[in-house]
Amino acid sequence: MSGDNRFMGLIYLSPYILGLMVFTALPFLASLYLSFTNYNLMDAPVFTGLANYIKLFTADRTFRKSLWVTLIYVFTTVPLKLAFALFMAVILNYKLKFINVFRTAYYVPSILGGSIAIAVLWRYIFADVGLVNMGLQLIGFEPVNWFGDPTNALFTITLLRLWQFGSAMVIFLAALQSIDKTLYEAASIDGAGKWTGFVYITLPLITPVIFFNLIMQMVQAFQEFNGPYIITQGGPLKSTYLLPIYIYDEAFKRFDMGYASAIAWVLFVIIMALTLIAFWSSRHWVYYAGDKRG
Amino acid sequence: MTEHILQNTTTARDVETVRARELRRHRINAVLRYALLGGVGLLMLYPLIWLIGASFKTNSEIFANPGFWPEKPTLDGYIAGWKTSTPYTFGTFFLNTLWIVIPKVIGTAISCTAVAYGFARFEFPGKKILFASLIATLLLPNVVTRIPQYLIFRDLGWLDSYLPLWVPSALAGDAFFVFMLVQFLRAIPRDMEEAARVDGANTIQTLIFIVVPLIMPALISVCLFQFMWTMNDFLGPLIYISSVEKYPVSLALKLSIDTTEAFEWNRVLAMSVLSLAPALAVFFLAQKYFIDGISSGGIKG
Numbered sequence: 372m373s374g375d376n377r378f379m380g381l382i383y384l385s386p387y388i389l390g391l392m393v394f395t396a397l398p399f400l401a402s403l404y405l406s407f408t409n410y411n412l413m414d415a416p417v418f419t420g421l422a423n424y425i426k427l428f429t430a431d432r433t434f435r436k437s438l439w440v441t442l443i444y445v446f447t448t449v450p451l452k453l454a455f456a457l458f459m460a461v462i463l464n465y466k467l468k469f470i471n472v473f474r475t476a477y478y479v480p481s482i483l484g485g486s487i488a489i490a491v492l493w494r495y496i497f498a499d500v501g502l503v504n505m506g507l508q509l510i511g512f513e514p515v516n517w518f519g520d521p522t523n524a525l526f527t528i529t530l531l532r533l534w535q536f537g538s539a540m541v542i543f544l545a546a547l548q549s550i551d552k553t554l555y556e557a558a559s560i561d562g563a564g565k566w567t568g569f570v571y572i573t574l575p576l577i578t579p580v581i582f583f584n585l586i587m588q589m590v591q592a593f594q595e596f597n598g599p600y601i602i603t604q605g606g607p608l609k610s611t612y613l614l615p616i617y618i619y620d621e622a623f624k625r626f627d628m629g630y631a632s633a634i635a636w637v638l639f640v641i642i643m644a645l646t647l648i649a650f651w652s653s654r655h656w657v658y659y660a661g662d663k664r665g
Numbered sequence: 666m667t668e669h670i671l672q673n674t675t676t677a678r679d680v681e682t683v684r685a686r687e688l689r690r691h692r693i694n695a696v697l698r699y700a701l702l703g704g705v706g707l708l709m710l711y712p713l714i715w716l717i718g719a720s721f722k723t724n725s726e727i728f729a730n731p732g733f734w735p736e737k738p739t740l741d742g743y744i745a746g747w748k749t750s751t752p753y754t755f756g757t758f759f760l761n762t763l764w765i766v767i768p769k770v771i772g773t774a775i776s777c778t779a780v781a782y783g784f785a786r787f788e789f790p791g792k793k794i795l796f797a798s799l800i801a802t803l804l805l806p807n808v809v810t811r812i813p814q815y816l817i818f819r820d821l822g823w824l825d826s827y828l829p830l831w832v833p834s835a836l837a838g839d840a841f842f843v844f845m846l847v848q849f850l851r852a853i854p855r856d857m858e859e860a861a862r863v864d865g866a867n868t869i870q871t872l873i874f875i876v877v878p879l880i881m882p883a884l885i886s887v888c889l890f891q892f893m894w895t896m897n898d899f900l901g902p903l904i905y906i907s908s909v910e911k912y913p914v915s916l917a918l919k920l921s922i923d924t925t926e927a928f929e930w931n932r933v934l935a936m937s938v939l940s941l942a943p944a945l946a947v948f949f950l951a952q953k954y955f956i957d958g959i960s961s962g963g964i965k966g
Contacts, residue, residue, distance in 0.1 A: 379868060380787025384795060387780040387843065390836025395802055398813035405812065459705065462698060475952055476706045479713070482948050482955070486897040487915040488937035491922055492716050495934065498728065502715055505731035534709065541956055586804070594808050597899050601919065615808055622812050623904060632812050639809040646804060 405632035412626045423633035436609050437617045445592045448532045456536040460543035477537040484535035490601035497527045521610030524603050531598045539584045546580040578657040593642050614638045720935040727930045742931030750924045751909050758917040766895045772835030773891045780837040781846030802840040829905045842887045849883040886958025896944050914940045
């Protein structure tokens with residue numbers, strides 16, 4: 372718009388710039404610095420060089436366990452959730468009646484899933500005599516010790532995330548609905564079956580949303596806190612002790628801010644590395660319409 | 666061509682059976698689809714349905730009856746749960762939650778609208794870098810900034826108040842919402858705004874009277890998502906709020922499972938139902954905005 376002060380835009384951005392400086396950029400750098408210190412909130416931070424990191428990778432068995440559990444959790448939850456969300460979106464993407472009812476029903480858990488009330492509910496339904504075991508017994512199975520067994524305990528946390536597949540599904544569904552139907556007609560004239568059509572038309576066209584969902588779900592899964600904190604408190608045998616809980620305990624229970632910052636930075640570097648790998652690899656598998664590279 | 670010839674040579678009866686087979690296959694297909702959709706839907710929603718029923722059950726029935734319907738319906742869970750084991754009732758905790766949520770939503774709406782307007786409609790020095798910073802913030806895990814943020818709020822003397830929960834959002838701290846509004850604004854033609862400017866309106870008047878009504882659907886989505894996330898937020902209050910009288914519902918529920926869970930299950934379940942009720946009500950009243958918001962802007966969840 373002519374005649375405007377060329378700084379007018381910056382005036383509208385001023386809250387953002389202030390927030391960016393004070394609540395994002397400064398804390399970001401400060402946490403890097405703190406990770407090289409010993410800081411217990413009482414005395415001033417003492418610079419200790421790489422001591423925190425050396426301790427993390429050589430002496431801290433809790434960290435090793437926690438890192439391992441976090442990686443297992445992310446690498447099982449994210450692919451399962453995306454695959455299930457895509458599968459349900461494909462089923463929903465037909466001319467069926469009541470599509471909107473189903474879409475809403477599947478979306479409800481995503482709206483509520485992060486709440487403490489749902490985590491509480493999870494504790495009850497996976498209890499030894501809870502709803503899930505009652506159901507298993509009704510159909511003739513042995514009850515399962517969900518929270519006593521390390522593998523099962525992590526699985527209940529994964530299930531809580533899978534249960535919230537609705538938001539990813541809605542994004543997939545929107546992408547599926549925007550695909551030009553004549554492409555399938557052309558393909559079927561050429562003799563392509565449904566599965567061929569899905570693999571060679573549908574999947575390539577929705578790679579941008581697969582990529583988007585992948586990044587978002589991954590960044591989120593690495594920061595899972597509420598579920599394991601409420602449902603299993605990290606146990607049994609630290610089998611659900613995800614890194615965000617370890618960071619919280621170090622920072623806000625033991626007030627070891629330096630050490631907690633070092634763990635946070637390790638987690639951050641892992642997330643960033645995986646995000647960068649995803650972005651870098653996306654050149655080879657994400658197809659944007661109108662983009663010749665394909 | 667060969668197909669036509671083939672078809673002409675088949676008898677009418679064959680055509681009939683082929684058509685009937687097609688129809689049956691189609692019908693079986695549809696039945697399978699509905700069975701799958703309904704089965705998954707029931708499996709997904711049954712825990713919630715059971716929760717509602719269980720909140721009216723006696724403590725001994727909760728872990729004995731997998732059905733929805735309580736054998737001896739009772740309001741004990743609600744009455745005793747509402748009183749809590751603290752000097753406060755859940756009423757206090759609900760008001761606290763509202764007192765966190767409402768200013769936060771208002772601050773988010775105003776700041777994100779202004780910032781998105783700045784990004785989408787103006788050219789200024791440093792715009793590219795600032796927009797890149799927005800995308801970077803979008804991908805930046807909170808876990809890495811949380812500890813220093815806590816230290817900043819401590820130095821400001823804001824611990825055990827709602828300021829740490831309000832202020833970052835009032836400064837457009839939720840990059841997601843800014844990004845969503847920028848995308849929405851970019852798709853809207855500027856004709857009306859330019860006409861208003863020609864008529865002598867300044868940029869603030871243009872923003873309030875022209876732009877805000879145009880982006881209202883996206884803005885409503887932003888407010889609804891912020892409402893939901895803040896209602897569900899647990900870690901924020903857990904870190905910053907220490908006195909019980911200021912607890913929001915999420916912390917109060919955690920407190921109630923710590924203090925009463927050993928035996929008073931129906932109290933915990935009853936309060937869980939109540940704490941989910943506002944989010945559910947808002948969702949069903951405004952589901953269009955959730956689905957539209959999530960499918961257009963791409964929202965986490």
